[in-house]
Amino acid sequence: MLQNIYKWFLVVFYFSEEALKAYLVTGGAGFIGSNFIHHMLAVHSNAYVVNYDKLTYAGNLESLADVCSLENYSFVQGDICDGELL
Ligand SMILES: NC(=O)c1ccc[n+]([C@@H]2O[C@H](COP(=O)([O-])OP(=O)(O)OC[C@H]3O[C@@H](n4cnc5c(N)ncnc54)[C@H](O)[C@@H]3O)[C@@H](O)[C@H]2O)c1
Numbered sequence: 609m610l611q612n613i614y615k616w617f618l619v620v621f622y623f624s625e626e627a628l629k630a631y632l633v634t635g636g637a638g639f640i641g642s643n644f645i646h647h648m649l650a651v652h653s654n655a656y657v658v659n660y661d662k663l664t665y666a667g668n669l670e671s672l673a674d675v676c677s678l679e680n681y682s683f684v685q686g687d688i689c690d691g692e693l694l
């Protein structure tokens with residue numbers, strides 16, 4: 609009985625660890641945001657990152673060229689003041 613409970617605990621723990629976690633990063637094409645996105649994708653294999661950036665003069669998507677084709681990364685161009693799009 610105790611052995612079965614232990615097994616179920618391990619199964620639940622395993623799947624909850626593996627579940628995808630979504631992160632919305634605003635200003636992700638900037639200096640801090642792009643480094644944060646690289647960090648999240650490198651360290652957290654279960655992270656799904658949405659980069660939401662207006663692409664002002666400070667935004668540069670080239671700094672994310674190495675991750676733009678990953679399945680767990682996507683980019684949306686938009687303003688944080690645009691409540692409807694957010
Ligand atoms: N090489 C370096 O060491 C280096 C280079 C650049 C910046 N910095 C430092 O980093 C700090 C700034 O970094 P940061 O990442 O905060 O700023 P940032 O200016 O690098 O990036 C801001 C990002 O937010 C986006 N943005 C601006 N307004 C927006 C809006 N209304 N809606 C959505 N997105 C919007 C921009 O397009 C940009 O991509 C400063 O301290 C600066 O001195 C260091």
